[in-house]
Amino acid sequence: xxxxxxxxxxxxxxxxxxxxxxxxxxxxxxxLAEAGIFELLVSEQVLVELDRVFSAKFAQHAGEHRRFLSxxxxxxxxxxxxxxxxxxxxxxxxxDAGILAAAMKAKADWLxxxxxxxxxxxxxxxxxxxxxxxxxxxxxxxxxxLEERA
Numbered sequence: 196x197x198x199x200x201x202x203x204x205x206x207x208x209x210x211x212x213x214x215x216x217x218x219x220x221x222x223x224x225x226x227l228a229e230a231g232i233f234e235l236l237v238s239e240q241v242l243v244e245l246d247r248v249f250s251a252k253f254a255q256h257a258g259e260h261r262r263f264l265s266x267x268x269x270x271x272x273x274x275x276x277x278x279x280x281x282x283x284x285x286x287x288x289x290x291d292a293g294i295l296a297a298a299m300k301a302k303a304d305w306l307x308x309x310x311x312x313x314x315x316x317x318x319x320x321x322x323x324x325x326x327x328x329x330x331x332x333x334x335x336x337x338x339x340x341l342e343e344r345a
Contacts, residue, residue, distance in 0.1 A: 201233035201305065204298035205269070206291075207244040208309035209330050210237065214245075214263045215253055220330035224307055225267060227337070235269040238297035242271070272301035286322030288313040299324045307333045 205213075205224065213221035228235035242264075249260045275296035283299070284292040291313045298306040303325040308314040311329060320327050328336065 202236055202301065202303045203228065203233050203305045203307055203333070204236040204238075204272070204301060204303035204325065205241070206294050206306065206308040206310060206314065207241050207248060209307045210241060210245055211248045211252075211260075212309055213330070214249075214260045215256070220334055221307075221309065223334055224330050228269070229267050235267065236272050236298070236301050236303055237269045238272050238294065238301075239274050240293050240297065272297055275300045283319075283322050287316070287319045295319065295323060305333055305336075 203224070205228075209221045209224065212219065213223075213225040216222050225235075227233065245260060245264075249257065253260075275293060279296040279300055280292045283295045287295050291310065295306065295314065305326050305328060306314065306323065307328060307330055309329055313319065314327050315329065326336075
């Protein structure tokens with residue numbers, strides 16, 4: 196059952212961590228998504244970056260991330276256009292502006308990331324229409340939501 200239609204966009208750092216490790220907060224986010232607790236969103240840019248990360252850092256597990264994704268079945272959202280990227284470029288590293296803009300374009304409720312330097316800065320949080328959190332913070336919010344309904 197989906198959490199009141201929560202849409203959770205996951206960036207490359209959290210997605211790679213969740214796939215590469217069998218435990219930890221990022222993996223738990225993926226487990227919850229796989230169970231259908233909320234809708235997991237990714238963009239084409241995230242998938243391209245994920246391929247690059249796995250080729251460079253996890254070559255021994257080449258292809259494993261694609262098999263994991265086929266089981267996970269995240270929703271692929273449209274990449275933003277240049278105007279949408281430009282709107283957030285001053286608030287975040289230009290290399291990450293496309294990710295933030297994609298999450299906003301998809302009307303994500305959350306963007307989950309391990310990139311604290313770029314995504315979790317006060318400037319990025321102020322520019323975003325979705326909540327930005329690391330996997331642990333997201334899970335804490337999820338637990339609080341559950342407790343409110345208990």
